[in-house]
Amino acid sequence: MDGECGSGPIPGFLDLLAANPDYSRDPEAQLGPLRRCPVHRDPLSRHVLLSRYADARRILNDDSLWRHPSRADPESIFARFVAVRSPPPDTPPGERSSILLMDAPDHRRIRAPLQKAFHARVFRARPLIEAVIHEALGGVAGRAAIDLVAELAIPIPIHAIAAILGVARDRLLEFRQWSEAIILTLNPFRSAEEESRAQAAAEALHGHFRELMAARRRASADDLVSDMVEAQAGGAPLSDTEIILNLTALLVGGNLTTTDLIASGVRLLLEHPAELRKLRADPALAAAAVEETLRLEGPVDFTPRIAPGPIEIGGETFDEGTPLFALLRAANRDPEVFPDPDRFDLSRRGAPHLAFGGGAHSCIGAALARLEARLFLSLFFERFPAVSLPPQAFAWRRLPGFRGLERLEVVLGPPRHRPRSAP
Ligand code: HEM
16 A cells, blocks of 8 residues: 555654654644555554554454464564563463453453453442542642642542452552552563563562452452452462453553543643533533543554454555554544544544454453543532643653653642532
């Protein structure tokens, strides 16, 4: 397809990383030229970049495609950045990584019991999450202005997942430190110092999960760790290490992304007063605000699959092992699917966005992220009716593949004192 892409340079995979300041400042300036070439074989990364909604959706939902980077073209960036942290060769397949990078049949074996227990918890988690949000909002209520990222959007998802897992309140500070350090493993360009910090945190967290599992085997509690040891005792074929790796994946996959969703949602609403007025008039629109934030400013920029054999996309055939990257941000602004795609519009109807991926690997935490963000937007704007956005230069996090603000200064104004429950 490259031959038909017209004149001018087409951005490659490395141009689309948050570490590129031009991309962070204005992602659309890079994604725009890519749309001329919606199935783009990038020679440097050896990835195929898919920016059309239809192509992205098709590869996400095709469960015959592979995920583990060891199956990708060994010359590709995707294969190489994971190769540097391969586990010892005798490690059982289910213990090499979390489900995030795993293929069938182990992926299904591990994901099914985890998903069943986790979704049941999320379904009942609303009072717990409301309590976490009220506590966080109460903590800033006397302040004139805050960095919303540091004070609210970071701690809320960490405290919510800690409560769901069953981490004791007196271990919360350590849990938060481990969670924040483990996120460094998401950065393929991390320094040696960051790597050792992340490894130390992972070991401490894994040790804590082992203790919790032992404690719950002695006496069950109302939490996800109990659910998982009970599932195992009831015959679910899961090793202790598999449980621990995948409970850890809930933090790695869930905390920063939900932080970014909350902060981007607040920013977009404050930047679009007419939409905020609609939300204030009808608090049930919080769900629409969350979906529109996910579409327009999704926390994850792309997600990969690997061709399991020759595959045809957009009239071209790609060989087995070709990494295929669904560019979620580009797909979610595809003008063929979303009219006036760059507009933040709470009344938007039509095709669902792809911010949570799709198919067998679709985000296991989507319901939790949506619940947290929806409750947060409702309760935050209700509690702070005069909140405003002071002039500021936005700095975006430099973590490749993710889209989130480093800081978000907001002027809170006087709080309303009697918080209501969210709709
Ligand atoms: C707004 C917040 C979130 C966004 C935008 C997001 C996005 C994503 C995306 C794009 C994927 C890959 C999907 C694919 O390749 O098809 C994914 C997978 C995953 N997410 Fe999320 N996520 C969010 C929140 C969460 C939360 C709250 C959790 C857990 C508490 C979580 C845990 C995971 C896990 C474990 C996977 C791997 C699933 C698998 O490969 O089977 N995520 N997420």
